[in-house]
Amino acid sequence: MNRTVVAICLAIAPLVAFATIYKVRMPDGTILFTDSPPAGAKVLEQRETLPPPPRPPAKAAPSPGATAPRASDRGASTPSDPAAAPSGSQAIDAAMAEISDAERELAAARRKLEAGREPLPGERLGTAGGRSRLSPEYENRIADLEREVAAADARVKRAYEARNALR
Numbered sequence: 001m002n003r004t005v006v007a008i009c010l011a012i013a014p015l016v017a018f019a020t021i022y023k024v025r026m027p028d029g030t031i032l033f034t035d036s037p038p039a040g041a042k043v044l045e046q047r048e049t050l051p052p053p054p055r056p057p058a059k060a061a062p063s064p065g066a067t068a069p070r071a072s073d074r075g076a077s078t079p080s081d082p083a084a085a086p087s088g089s090q091a092i093d094a095a096m097a098e099i100s101d102a103e104r105e106l107a108a109a110r111r112k113l114e115a116g117r118e119p120l121p122g123e124r125l126g127t128a129g130g131r132s133r134l135s136p137e138y139e140n141r142i143a144d145l146e147r148e149v150a151a152a153d154a155r156v157k158r159a160y161e162a163r164n165a166l167r
Contacts, residue, residue, distance in 0.1 A: 005033055021047045088166065095163035102159040106152035113145040 024032050024041035037043050123138035 002031065005031075019049050021049060023047075092163065092166050095159065095166055099156065099159040099163060102152065102156040106149070106156050109145070109149045109152040113142075113149050116141060116145045 019035055022034055022037045022043055023045040024034060024037045024043050026032055026038070027040050031044070032038075032041070119134060119138050120141075123135045123141075124132045125135050126132050
């Protein structure tokens with residue numbers, strides 16, 4: 001379902017110039033990307049779409065007798081070289097991609113934790129009173145899953161901080 005929504009958004013993106021795209025959570029918990037938030041939905045994120053950058057002019061093909069310059073003739077590109085440095089929008093796009101990856105990782109870690117809360121066979125021990133208790137292996141496994149969630153959450157926070165520093 002999510003892939004379908006993303007595919008539709010990507011397909012219509014070139015048709016929409018300078019539009020606002022909203023990421024909203026519907027009352028039933030589903031996530032929706034739309035150009036106008038529906039009533040009762042909570043807006044999670046709002047993005048302004050930008051027109052595509054202009055294409056650089058095509059370079060002329062070298063003549064058949066010409067030789068390519070050697071690496072020593074070209075020199076190394078430096079950060080002060082404007083052509084070599086990434087533009088602000090490219091850096092923000094990279095930061096947004098990192099946020100997306102980090103959020104996906106966090107969601108996967110949370111799903112894994114929730115699925116792992118059910119004790120596995122052998123993780124429940126019987127007591128003398130006829131009851132049962134969870135084994136230390138269960139507690140260790142849950143602690144590992146919680147650490148994964150915490151690490152993923154920290155990655156999301158770092159990604160947002162990096163993006164915000166670029167703005």
